[in-house]
Amino acid sequence: MGFTLDKVVPWGRSYDEYVNMFDLSEDDLRLHIIGCGDGPSGFNAELTIRGGNVISVDPIYAFDAAQIRSRISDTYETVIAQLRKNKSDYVWDVISSPEDLGRIRMSAMDIFVSDFETGKGEGRYIAGELPSLPFESGKFDIALSSHFLFLYSAHLSVEFHLQSIQEMLRVAHEVRVFPLLTLDGKPSPYLDTITRHFTAQGFIVESKRVPYEFQRGGNKMFLIKHV
Numbered sequence: 001m002g003f004t005l006d007k008v009v010p011w012g013r014s015y016d017e018y019v020n021m022f023d024l025s026e027d028d029l030r031l032h033i034i035g036c037g038d039g040p041s042g043f044n045a046e047l048t049i050r051g052g053n054v055i056s057v058d059p060i061y062a063f064d065a066a067q068i069r070s071r072i073s074d075t076y077e078t079v080i081a082q083l084r085k086n087k088s089d090y091v092w093d094v095i096s097s098p099e100d101l102g103r104i105r106m107s108a109m110d111i112f113v114s115d116f117e118t119g120k121g122e123g124r125y126i127a128g129e130l131p132s133l134p135f136e137s138g139k140f141d142i143a144l145s146s147h148f149l150f151l152y153s154a155h156l157s158v159e160f161h162l163q164s165i166q167e168m169l170r171v172a173h174e175v176r177v178f179p180l181l182t183l184d185g186k187p188s189p190y191l192d193t194i195t196r197h198f199t200a201q202g203f204i205v206e207s208k209r210v211p212y213e214f215q216r217g218g219n220k221m222f223l224i225k226h227v
């Protein structure tokens with residue numbers, strides 16, 4: 001795999017953030033979920049403790065827990081400094097300050113790192129990369145993408161997005177992507193093309209308001225379902 005850890009800023013969100021970003025109900029949380037690009041988030045570990053059924057796929061899972069932990073430590077100060085510099089681009093209510101955010105994210109990433117080797121052994125963390133998923137069709141109910149698709153529209157082409165979402169729809173009944181914004185806080189330029197493409201294929205496509213906003217204006221998820 002041509003993927004190197006020094007190009008990644010591993011930054012993982014918490015279980016509670018996932019529940020709010022994707023508006024996951026108690027019923028949703030009992031379904032079979034795949035998280036694409038979950039990185040060092042605490043979602044898989046915590047949902048598993050609560051009896052859920054989730055598999056995460058990310059290229060960083062080719063590395064071991066010590067390598068991922070060390071990369072988290074190396075990048076932590078840079079990320080917090082960036083947040084302080086661009087403070088007005090974020091909503092500081094539930095998360096009150098860059099330092100508070102640092103605590104929440106480090107706690108989520110600690111939960112991930114502690115669970116990683118066990119989870120890998122149980123097949124819950126799979127090293128892999130969109131636009132290809134190593135699973136049979138229809139294996140999952142919900143496929144999630146947090147802070148990867150749309151966010152990196154400047155780096156990943158519209159073809160990559162179309163292939164990735166098509167692949168997520170192959171393995172899951174429905175796909176949820178959060179946020180709809182790019183890194184500079186603007187709506188992804190791919191939203192219209194992707195909406196038209198999957199609507200024409202007969203999928204139900206909608207943008208839905210969710211009870212989460214940290215990146216200013218980032219309070220909607222993209223939802224695509226088989227009919």
Ligand SMILES: C[S@@+](CC[C@H](N)C(=O)[O-])C[C@H]1O[C@@H](n2cnc3c(N)ncnc32)[C@H](O)[C@@H]1O
Pocket residue numbers: 008010011012013014036037038039040041057058059060128129130131145146147148
């Ligand atoms: C900004 S992080 C988001 C992590 C997590 N989803 C969250 O919201 O806390 C983006 C993640 O996408 C992963 N990634 C990079 N290329 C990928 C690909 N082709 N397929 C799946 N994940 C990828 C990175 O390794 C990283 O963990």
